[in-house]
Amino acid sequence: MNRLVESPAAPVSPDAGLSPKEVAEKYGLSVSNARPPLPVYTRQLWQRRHFITSFATARLTAMYTTARLGQAWQVMTPLLNAAVYYLIFGVLLGTNRGTPNFIPYLCTGIFVFNFTQTAVLSGTRSVSDNLGLIRALHFPRACLPIAFTVIQLQQLIFSMGVLGTIVLVTGVPFTLNWLLVIPALILQSVFNAGLAMVMARIGAKTTDTAQLMPFILRTWMYLSGVFYNLSNYSSRFPHFVMHLLNANPALVYISLMRHALIDTVTPASLPPHVWAMALGWAVLVGFAGYVFFWKAEEEYGRG
Known part of the structure; x- marks a missing residue:
């Protein structure tokens, strides 16, 4: 007569019933990219x-x-842009009227705005274009948009010698105001880094952003007084619109650089409270962009 033999009960795990998070906490484990x-x-x-x-x-x-x-293109690119814009805006459209030293005025605007423009564009792609590096190495991902901002700063510093030469050749004298270039560049670099981090997070989530950004930046450039003196058109806009245009951070940093390099750009012609606005934009966008990027640290490189 066959007898039923009961199999021994399987041992009960001490972790049975615990969630993966609770098991990880019990043994001191953590997410590698937390x-x-x-x-x-x-x-x-x-x-x-x-x-x-x-x-x-x-x-x-x-x-x-x-x-x-080679590296000569770092200088030739903004110079060629300046030549094209001078032909269109200075010669054909006559925006040089009422603006002394228009050539250095135009070149300064183009060089300074190009710094912000290229920092934002490269920052937008900084995560999506470096997924291999992100997945292979552990490091704070903010290194990437900051590094790309440093690249653009290095390019601008290299080009500043050419810009200074243009200013001097066109008859503008060297003054101690040129020293103001240093704090103006520092503030703009902090602002650019913050904006690059904002766009890096957005670009990592929505890759189509990189295709849209050139159109947004081109519109921003036309509103930033790169090719013209905004104060010459102040009578055409309501008072509150002029306040908004004067608060444009790109215009603020361009105005500071023009004031530093060109003696005919006097403090009276600058936007009101220009240094306070430059500092405010740098602190606000720099810190907010940093925190905004940090909050998505765990998401970069996934998917």
């Missing part, structure tokens, strides 16, 4: 400052290696 607190994240970012500068320098060096003229 977002650290903001102060810790900032310390990690500072520890990698040498990586940021080395990455930026290497990318800048490699940028024009396939071009016959």
Whole structure:
């Protein structure tokens, strides 16, 4: 007569009934790419400052290696843009009327706005174009948009010698005001880095943003007094519209640079409270962009 033999009961795991999160907490495990607190994240970012500068320098060096003229294109590109815009706006449309030293005025606007424009464009692609690096190495992802901003700053500094030469050749004297270029560039760099981080997060989530940004930036450029003196048209706009236009951060930084380099751009011709606005935009966009980017730290490189 066959007898039924009961199989021994399987041992019950001590972790049975626990969720994966509870198991991880029990054994001291954590997500490999978990977002650290903001102060810790900032310390990690500072520890990698040498990586940021080395990455930026290497990318800048490699940028024009396939071009016959190499690094000369860093200067030739904004100069050619200035020549085209001078022909269209200065000669054909006559926006140079009532603006002394229009050539250095125009070139300064183009060089300074180009810094912001290229920082935003490269920042928008900084995460999506470097997924291999993000997935292979562990580092604060904010290194990437900041590094691309440093690349554009290096290009602008390289071009400032040419801009200074243009200013002097056109008869504008050298003055101590030129020293104001340094704080103006620092504030604009902080603003650009914050804006690049904002666009980096958006661009990582919605890759089509990179295709849309050139149109948005071109509109921004036309509103920023790059080709004309905005004060010459103040009578055509309501008072509150002029306040909005004068608060445009691109116009603020361009105005500061023009005031520093061109003696005919006097403090009276600048937007009201221009230094306060430059500092305010840098602090607001720089910090807000940093926090906005940090909040999505765990999402970069996924999918």
